Structure formats: C-alpha cells, structure tokens
Amino acid sequence: MMNQEIRFCTAADGTRIAYAIVGDGPPLVKAPNWLTHLEFEWNSPVWRHWWEELARDYTLIRFDQRGSGFSDRTVIEQSFDTWVGDLGAVVDDIGLDRFSLFGISQGGAIATTYIVRNPGRVDRLVLYGAYPRGEAKRGGTTPEEFEAVQTLTRAGWGRDDPTYRQMFTSRFMPGATTEQMAWFNDLQRVSTSGENAALVRATNAEIDVLPILGSVDVPTLVLHAQGDTQVPFEQGRQLASLIPGARFVGLDGSNHLLLASEPAWPVALAEIRAFLSGEPESRDVAPASHEVDVGAVTPVPADLTPREVEVLRLLAAGQTNRDIAAELFITTNTVANHVKNILSKTDSANRTEAAAFAARHGLN
Structure with a gap:
C-alpha cells in the first residue's frame, strides 16, 4: 500500500490546515466534505478503495476541513467562504498552477465556487453525490426537525454509544455492512466535536451555488446514485443541467x-x-454494473434563471403553485411570476407545454 505524506499550511485567518499527498501523475485535488480525518480514513473499508485507485494514476491531494482531523479543531470562523479559501490555501502552498478538482457531497459546491472565483486554475471537474443547494434551501426538512437533529448532535456526538452518529451513517450508506457502519460511526467521532459537527451541518444547509453554475467553464463530469438517501438524485441532475456541457452519469444504488x-x-x-x-466517453462496462447513463443534459436556454429552472422542474413534476412555494420557501405570488416568465421564455401557451419543454431539456 502506498504511503501518504501529511503536510500543513496556513489559511488566510491563521487556521492550520492539514493536507495529504499520495501517488504520482497529474494533480487531482479533492475538496473537503462531511468530516474527514486524513489518517483514520486512509485505512478504512469505506474510503480506502477511492484513494488507492485514484492515486494509481494521479497525484492525489486531500485535506482535512477546518475543525476536523489534523487541521485546527478550534477555529475563528466556520463558513462556506472559509472552506473555499482553505482549498485555495492548500493548492497555493503546494504551488499548483493547474490541476483537476474532485468534489464529493458538499465538496461539489466548494469546487464549483473555487473555479468561478479562480478562472484558469482548474482543468477538469468531477462531482459525485454533490448538490447545488443545502438542506435548508431545497426544502424537505422542517426547521423543527433540523434543530432537533442539531440538539442531538451537540449532546451525543462524542459518546462511545454510536446511537447519535448512526442517524447520519444510516443515511450516508444504508447498504453498508456492520463493519463499514461501525467504522463510519468511529470516523465521525474521532474527526471532530459535536459542536463543530453541528456548525458544519448548519453551514452545509445554507449552501446555494445555483446562481454561479452557468459560469463554471471547465469540462465537468457529474455522477450520482439514483437512490441516494442523503442527497436526492435530482440534485445531481440539476448540477449537470446548469453547468455548461456537463456530462451526467446516473449510478445504480442507494449509498451516498x-x-x-x-x-x-x-x-x-x-x-x-x-x-x-480526456479519453472518449466510456460505454463498455460490465452488464452486472447496471450503469444508468443519461448522457449529457441538453443546456437550458440562457435566459432562464436558476430559480426559474427550479420552478420549471417542479411544475413539470405536476406540483401546484402552492406546492412549489412551500418547497422553495417563497410566496405563491412569486411562484406565479416565475411561471409567467417561464411560459414567455419557453414560448409555451400553458403548463402542459412548459412541462413538455422541460422533458426535452432533461429537466423532468
């Protein structure tokens, strides 16, 4: 097994960030995701196959998010902007001028934001299980439910009893073995404190990169499990439909x-x-893999705003204006205005024609 080299750099606010380098080849930088520990996950039954395989062909660079793993546990600020800044601190410390980016889960939003803010630095982007909008922005969880989990996280995170952490583990990998679930429970415990886990979760919930996705100007591959129980499949489709020229590959399975x-x-x-x-798109995979490849999603017209795309998707799914307002946390009047604009921009006479337009553009 290869050995990783762990180094440290300093972020703009003085926070020490730990990062690891392993492998040989073109640089591939992984943006941070939900709680990491460079050393603990290196030998894990959950992450090991990822890092070993990617390091065979690339110089793989991973880093512990501030507040987690070997990075400083006590930090001045825990925010989305600091996460993006920490990514920049790592690549600048290494001296990388050009590199490819890999974003898993929340790392997708961090990676896309870095690309838009730092043009000309990234060659290619890979997103897996990523999302453009956090839990609070996309709906599906009431504020009361969200706060209840926050309270449990702060209270029970560091206990030997994994009951509290199992809430997350079961959603991240419902198909995992007992050993894999036990390991992930331990990873969460050793990675950070309950207070910091709650801060990370609250920050993730407010992520919203929809407005910038049209400015991501690098070749992009988006992969997402069709039955993902943590991040809905639709979030992956939305990323691919709004990033110009992105290729979308649906994967069989329910594990995040x-x-x-x-x-x-x-x-x-x-x-x-x-x-x-840069090879031609792969098609020759074993039938047993059950690949679901929906191909490159046709770009939506440039004059449809990200919010209008969201409304159009929900409209095409048969939701009423009231349903859409509840899901997007906006008023029914605002929804009505969006629908009016959508009908005009798509040259649709009614909602049925707009839904047909959505289907033609891979938005249904």
Missing part, C-alpha cells in the same frame, strides 16, 4: 458513499479515469 463492493463502483471509476484522461 460509494462502496467497493457495489456494482456501480467499477462504473464510476472507469468514467472518472476516462474523463480525467
């Missing part, structure tokens, strides 16, 4: 964290390798 035993794993790995090397 793709495990080595899943048939979708060799599919994802083949897609990533082919994409990063």
Whole structure:
C-alpha cells in the first residue's frame, strides 16, 4: 500500500490546515466534505478503495476541513467562504498552477465556487453525490426537525454509544455492512466535536451555488446514485443541467458513499479515469454494473434563471403553485411570476407545454 505524506499550511485567518499527498501523475485535488480525518480514513473499508485507485494514476491531494482531523479543531470562523479559501490555501502552498478538482457531497459546491472565483486554475471537474443547494434551501426538512437533529448532535456526538452518529451513517450508506457502519460511526467521532459537527451541518444547509453554475467553464463530469438517501438524485441532475456541457452519469444504488463492493463502483471509476484522461466517453462496462447513463443534459436556454429552472422542474413534476412555494420557501405570488416568465421564455401557451419543454431539456 502506498504511503501518504501529511503536510500543513496556513489559511488566510491563521487556521492550520492539514493536507495529504499520495501517488504520482497529474494533480487531482479533492475538496473537503462531511468530516474527514486524513489518517483514520486512509485505512478504512469505506474510503480506502477511492484513494488507492485514484492515486494509481494521479497525484492525489486531500485535506482535512477546518475543525476536523489534523487541521485546527478550534477555529475563528466556520463558513462556506472559509472552506473555499482553505482549498485555495492548500493548492497555493503546494504551488499548483493547474490541476483537476474532485468534489464529493458538499465538496461539489466548494469546487464549483473555487473555479468561478479562480478562472484558469482548474482543468477538469468531477462531482459525485454533490448538490447545488443545502438542506435548508431545497426544502424537505422542517426547521423543527433540523434543530432537533442539531440538539442531538451537540449532546451525543462524542459518546462511545454510536446511537447519535448512526442517524447520519444510516443515511450516508444504508447498504453498508456492520463493519463499514461501525467504522463510519468511529470516523465521525474521532474527526471532530459535536459542536463543530453541528456548525458544519448548519453551514452545509445554507449552501446555494445555483446562481454561479452557468459560469463554471471547465469540462465537468457529474455522477450520482439514483437512490441516494442523503442527497436526492435530482440534485445531481440539476448540477449537470446548469453547468455548461456537463456530462451526467446516473449510478445504480442507494449509498451516498460509494462502496467497493457495489456494482456501480467499477462504473464510476472507469468514467472518472476516462474523463480525467480526456479519453472518449466510456460505454463498455460490465452488464452486472447496471450503469444508468443519461448522457449529457441538453443546456437550458440562457435566459432562464436558476430559480426559474427550479420552478420549471417542479411544475413539470405536476406540483401546484402552492406546492412549489412551500418547497422553495417563497410566496405563491412569486411562484406565479416565475411561471409567467417561464411560459414567455419557453414560448409555451400553458403548463402542459412548459412541462413538455422541460422533458426535452432533461429537466423532468
């Protein structure tokens, strides 16, 4: 097994960030995601296959998010902007002028934001299980439910009893073995404190990169498990539809964290390798892998705003203005205005024609 080299750099506010380098080849930088520990996850049954395989072909750079792992646990600020800044601190410390980016889960929003803020630095972007909008922005959870989990997180995170952390583990990998679930429970405990886990979760919930996705100007591959229980499949489709020219590959499975035993794993790995090397799109995968490839999503017209795309998707799903308002946390009058604009911009006479337009553009 390869050995990783762990180094440290300093972020703009003085926070010490730990990062690891392993492998040989073109640089591939992984943006941070929900709680990491560079050393603990290196030998894990959940992450090991990812890092070993990617390091065979690339110089893989990972880092512990501030407040987690070997990075400073006590930090001045925990925010989305500091996360993006920490990514910049790592690549600048290494001296990388050009590199490819890999974003898993929340790392997708961090990666896309870095690209828009730092033009000309990134060659290619791979997103897996990523989302453009956090839990609070996309709806689906009431404020009361969200705060209840926050309270449990702060109170029970560091206990030996994994009951509190199991809430997250079960959603991240419902198909995991007992060993894999136990390991992930331990990873969460050793990675950070309950207070910091709650801060990270609250920050994730407010993520919203929809307005900038049209400015992501690098070749992009988006992969997402169709039955993902943590981040809805629709979030991956939305990313791919709004990033110009992005290729979208749906994967069979329900785990947010793709495990080595899943048939979708060799599919994802083949897609990533082919994409990063610039080879033609991979199609020759084993039937047992159950690849679901919906191809490149047709770009929506440039004059449809990200919010209008959201409304159009929900409209095409048959939701009423009241339903859409509740899901997007906006008023019914605002929804009505968006629908009026959508009908005009798509040259649709009614909602049925708008839904047909959505289907033609991969938004249904």
